[in-house]
Amino acid sequence: MEENPSKVLPESSDHRGSGKVNPSNDIRDLWTTATLSESQLNLPLSEVCENFDEEGIYVDKTQWYRHNGSWEDDEEDEGNSYPEELDEQTLPEQEPHQGSSTEPHVAENGDDSKMKAEKPSSMTSVEGFMHSPHLAYWAEQQNRLPLPLRELMKNEALEILNKALRSYRSGIGREHFLTKELQRYIDGIKKRQDTGQNV
């Protein structure tokens, strides 16, 4: 027996903590609400659905392009110079990751193929903001973790790892291989951060 999913909790549950107005709410809303749904296009559902065949495969993209002049085909997005420009802009962000352990690197490679698959739907929404003044920002919202959040994530991880390093040193000693491994790891993250800042 499941509850009716149409029952939506009140908006008050959106607010965290004390509910005070926080200047960072704007960034959080842009990031978090962007993840909830792909349908940011404000298009009527019928207009989107008529472009999909029975198997759910998108067809007749040119018709969609004619109806909505500012949007481009999903397939064309990959060849579009605009995504390449975006990739160039965001490339410095990716470079620091190349020196990291293999696991994240493999994850990123896996993610790249997934991101290519996701690109059509995300790029179409990016194209919708083609004439928006914050184009790069919105593109980033679609495909990447926003820069402020990325920095926050790394800084927080560094703080946690530095505290862990102190525990390692006091618990198992400075010369233990785990302590040294952690120290090297932290140095690697700091080096990548500094490299990123210098670019």
Next chain:
Amino acid sequence: MKLKTGSFLWYLYLDKVYCLLSVRNVKVLVEYFHLLDVHGKNTLNDVLFYHFLHHVTDLKKKQIKIVFDMLDWNAVGEIGFDQFYILVCILLAHQNHLEEQFLYRHSRPVFDLLDLDGEQRIGEATFQMYRFLFNIHKQELTELFHEFDITGDQLLNYKEFKLYTIFSMDKYQKRQQAERERENLQLKNQNKGKDKEKIELFFF
């Protein structure tokens, strides 16, 4: 239990209906987890886990330890991403006051987590130990065991636990409904007051 304001997890968003993270949020959580995975084993050991939870919440050392013991269901001394993910969902549900919703939607995994010895039954002492995760008051928990321990064995089996989550969810929705009605009533009274003032101004 509170998430530190401005911490990375604080910016993640839990779906209000299903109490889970979106794919994109999970993706960034994976990235975060890998940043903390110092030794490249796709796990966090107890030290890393302690410092992570200590940094992002206001939990005490003892509480962090028992949370780790709960999540380390294989008793290997490390927790993987699955356990990390469910912990983050619990933290966010607590932060967003969605505890009842979360318990209702994910009663089975929560039951399995609380069933520390694997006997498919939860004792009151165990539940009391972990009630801080779900914001359940001590008295409320005692009443829960009295009302829902149908078999009378001082333990909750899964069906009894599920009944509790349904009841709790129902109570939560009624509370929300009552609050909404109260707010509407206050709004109406305010509007009536304003209309009355306008009429008085008009005549005088």
